[in-house]
Amino acid sequence: MATMAEVAREAGVSVATVSRLLNNQETVSPETANRVFAAIEKLHYEPNLLARNLRKNESRVILIVSPNVTNPYYAHILSGIGDVATKLGYSALIYNTEDDKSREREALEMLRKHRADGAILMASNTNSGWLLEYSHEFPLVQCSEYDPQVDIPHVSIDNYQATKEAMEYLIELGHRQIAIISSENDYISTRLRLQAYRDTLTQHSIACSENYIINASRDYSFKSGKSKAKELLKVEPRPTAIFCISDTLALGAITAAKELGFSVPDDVTVVGFDDVEHTTMFHPYITTVAQPCYDLGKQSAYLLCSLMRQETQIPRQTILDHKLIVRESSASPKVG
Amino acid sequence: MATMAEVAREAGVSVATVSRLLNNQETVSPETANRVFAAIEKLHYEPNLLARNLRKNESRVILIVSPNVTNPYYAHILSGIGDVATKLGYSALIYNTEDDKSREREALEMLRKHRADGAILMASNTNSGWLLEYSHEFPLVQCSEYDPQVDIPHVSIDNYQATKEAMEYLIELGHRQIAIISSENDYISTRLRLQAYRDTLTQHSIACSENYIINASRDYSFKSGKSKAKELLKVEPRPTAIFCISDTLALGAITAAKELGFSVPDDVTVVGFDDVEHTTMFHPYITTVAQPCYDLGKQSAYLLCSLMRQETQIPRQTILDHKLIVRESSASPKVG
DNA sequence: CTGTTAGCGCGTTCAA
DNA sequence: TTGAACGCGCTAACAG
Numbered sequence: 098m099a100t101m102a103e104v105a106r107e108a109g110v111s112v113a114t115v116s117r118l119l120n121n122q123e124t125v126s127p128e129t130a131n132r133v134f135a136a137i138e139k140l141h142y143e144p145n146l147l148a149r150n151l152r153k154n155e156s157r158v159i160l161i162v163s164p165n166v167t168n169p170y171y172a173h174i175l176s177g178i179g180d181v182a183t184k185l186g187y188s189a190l191i192y193n194t195e196d197d198k199s200r201e202r203e204a205l206e207m208l209r210k211h212r213a214d215g216a217i218l219m220a221s222n223t224n225s226g227w228l229l230e231y232s233h234e235f236p237l238v239q240c241s242e243y244d245p246q247v248d249i250p251h252v253s254i255d256n257y258q259a260t261k262e263a264m265e266y267l268i269e270l271g272h273r274q275i276a277i278i279s280s281e282n283d284y285i286s287t288r289l290r291l292q293a294y295r296d297t298l299t300q301h302s303i304a305c306s307e308n309y310i311i312n313a314s315r316d317y318s319f320k321s322g323k324s325k326a327k328e329l330l331k332v333e334p335r336p337t338a339i340f341c342i343s344d345t346l347a348l349g350a351i352t353a354a355k356e357l358g359f360s361v362p363d364d365v366t367v368v369g370f371d372d373v374e375h376t377t378m379f380h381p382y383i384t385t386v387a388q389p390c391y392d393l394g395k396q397s398a399y400l401l402c403s404l405m406r407q408e409t410q411i412p413r414q415t416i417l418d419h420k421l422i423v424r425e426s427s428a429s430p431k432v433g
Numbered sequence: 434m435a436t437m438a439e440v441a442r443e444a445g446v447s448v449a450t451v452s453r454l455l456n457n458q459e460t461v462s463p464e465t466a467n468r469v470f471a472a473i474e475k476l477h478y479e480p481n482l483l484a485r486n487l488r489k490n491e492s493r494v495i496l497i498v499s500p501n502v503t504n505p506y507y508a509h510i511l512s513g514i515g516d517v518a519t520k521l522g523y524s525a526l527i528y529n530t531e532d533d534k535s536r537e538r539e540a541l542e543m544l545r546k547h548r549a550d551g552a553i554l555m556a557s558n559t560n561s562g563w564l565l566e567y568s569h570e571f572p573l574v575q576c577s578e579y580d581p582q583v584d585i586p587h588v589s590i591d592n593y594q595a596t597k598e599a600m601e602y603l604i605e606l607g608h609r610q611i612a613i614i615s616s617e618n619d620y621i622s623t624r625l626r627l628q629a630y631r632d633t634l635t636q637h638s639i640a641c642s643e644n645y646i647i648n649a650s651r652d653y654s655f656k657s658g659k660s661k662a663k664e665l666l667k668v669e670p671r672p673t674a675i676f677c678i679s680d681t682l683a684l685g686a687i688t689a690a691k692e693l694g695f696s697v698p699d700d701v702t703v704v705g706f707d708d709v710e711h712t713t714m715f716h717p718y719i720t721t722v723a724q725p726c727y728d729l730g731k732q733s734a735y736l737l738c739s740l741m742r743q744e745t746q747i748p749r750q751t752i753l754d755h756k757l758i759v760r761e762s763s764a765s766p767k768v769g
Numbered sequence: 770c771t772g773t774t775a776g777c778g779c780g781t782t783c784a785a
Numbered sequence: 786t787t788g789a790a791c792g793c794g795c796t797a798a799c800a801g
Binding site: 771782 | 788798
Binding site for chain 4: 436437438448449452453456457480481483484485486487488489
């Protein structure tokens with residue numbers, strides 16, 4: 098808690114010299130430098146960031162706006178952002194919104210208050226026009242979810258292509274009665290996955306039955322996955338495969354199948370999405386589309402830093418690789 | 434990004450008046466107040482926290498030191514801290530240490546830099562003497578884990594009593610061959626749970642065999658739970674129950690049992706600890722000791738705020754309630 | 770009830 | 786190579 102003035106006095110120099118030493122290492126003689134370092138050591142001096150940041154008019158803080166850190170998917174992204182932030186000399190401030198738009202706004206006001214220099218938004222839905230006014234004033238990056246209509250840089254995977262690959266895998270296995278558990282939320286990922294589901298079926302001349310399309314809760318809860326799967330498994334003809342837009346939903350579907358006396362994958366194939374820890378620990382190990390959560394966070398942080406450094410040539414869209422991971426919950430349908 | 438001076442000019446008053454209105458709402462006439470509010474509105478003014486905080490010599494930031502946000506247990510605590518922080522006008526800064534002591538130190542240096550006003554430490558091990566020097570200078574709270582030797586306020590559950598209850602439940606079910614999967618880490622919770630395991634057996638005149646005690650990895654990984662359980666299930670006489678000090682380990686144990694052809698709970702009972710989401714979604718639903726993670730975080734935050742407000746009479750220890758939750762993974766041992 | 774003024778601790782001119 | 790002095794935007798005396 099010593100101040101720079103105290104260090105200066107202790108070392109017999111002026112504050113300017115101390116400051117120079119700590120910032121632009123230029124032009125300080127070795128001997129004075131040593132005296133100053135000794136003083137710093139002796140007094141346990143650490144620069145007061147409040148003062149430094151005020152002077153420099155920056156906070157060196159990255160704001161992370163997430164609906165809920167408790168969700169492992171977001172937690173992994175958060176982890177990626179945090180690591181990059183630390184590495185680049187920033188701190189990671191987290192703001193939970195519980196999916197509440199007013200809290201999201203509240204979070205962004207932190208930028209105007211100079212509490213943070215830029216923000217990474219997770220889970221913006223596809224109605225984010227209001228974000229534009231902020232993005233004109235402050236560095237903003239959308240991670241994983243984004244609004245295609247809105248011109249804010251974002252990092253994501255190719256949800257359409259990823260879903261297409263999963264669907265083609267199912268079709269190749271021989272499935273024709275493929276259902277989907279989507280969600281009633283308004284994320285771009287949801288929309289694209291559903292679209293790819295429909296398109297892929299059509300492209301393979303498979304009729305796309307509305308009975309096979311069902312929406313789970315906004316937050317992909319296990320519970321709703323389970324109850325929606327039960328509905329699907331009662332549809333005639335019974336689907337031989339269920340594509341779920343999240344692993345939690347897929348686990349719900351597997352549980353539902355078991356409770357109804359069906360075996361996975363013998364009676365019904367279940368495929369998930371995300372591949373986050375803790376959801377892939379159980380038999381049958383789940384076939385899923387893996388997202389690089391940690392890297393999504395990392396790239397978002399790098400992108401934001403570019404933005405904050407006012408670099409030109411910022412890509413509007415960064416797409417990371419997904420990967421279909423085949424495990425135990427999928428198989429060819431039984432004949433007959 | 435307007436400044437207070439601009440607001441003052443716009444409203445035709447001095448900065449002092451604006452400041453007064455924003456802080457101590459005392460003594461400003463309604464009409465001037467209105468003019469000022471109008472100016473604030475018009476200019477989209479938000480106070481510059483960098484300046485305010487420098488002036489007041491506080492950051493209004495709570496530092497959260499956690500080994501890994503990705504762990505749902507910590508994520509829930511984090512969530513509790515975050516909510517209280519927001520409510521009390523603080524921001525939550527998160528610092529991931531990956532269980533690295535030097536990074537932990539690095540995190541605490543944030544306090545000296547005035548980046549945060551106080552810190553909540555998760556997962557300090559029982560060798561935390563070095564924390565004392567910080568706790569004398571800064572408000573510090575330990576959450577969930579702590580060093581009993583070190584005089585820093587902490588929030589936790591009664592690990593000893595909780596384990597005792599779980600053990601007595603198993604004994605009451607009729608189990609006599611009870612094994613434990615502990616961990617090689619050095620947390621107080623681990624130590625207390627192991628001690629309670631031994632003591633409870635002794636108190637019920639059950640011999641405590643060292644063959645039944647095994648340590649999983651530091652981080653309670655599913656994998657190590659699985660492999661350690663396999664070892665245990667080969668011990669003769671085979672344990673009829675396995676008490677695991679975390680749910681992840683318990684899930685590993687259940688998987689191990691299945692793979693060895695044992696049924697849970699018919700052939701072997703498995704009990705976990707924590708009751709965090711995502712680990713209790715699978716059959717057999719796991720019998721476990723629930724910890725109030727969210728509340729642990731909440732209480733830690735409140736405690737830290739008391740500390741920061743320099744309140745006297747700060748309790749050194751806050752114990753929250755645990756709860757044994759009996760589900761499907763436990764049953765009486767088969768006779769013979 | 771309101772304005773003037775002096776710092777908070779630092780970085781950054783400008784002179785020496 | 787170094788020091789003196791100013792000001793970042795705000796709060797809190799103190800005066801009026």
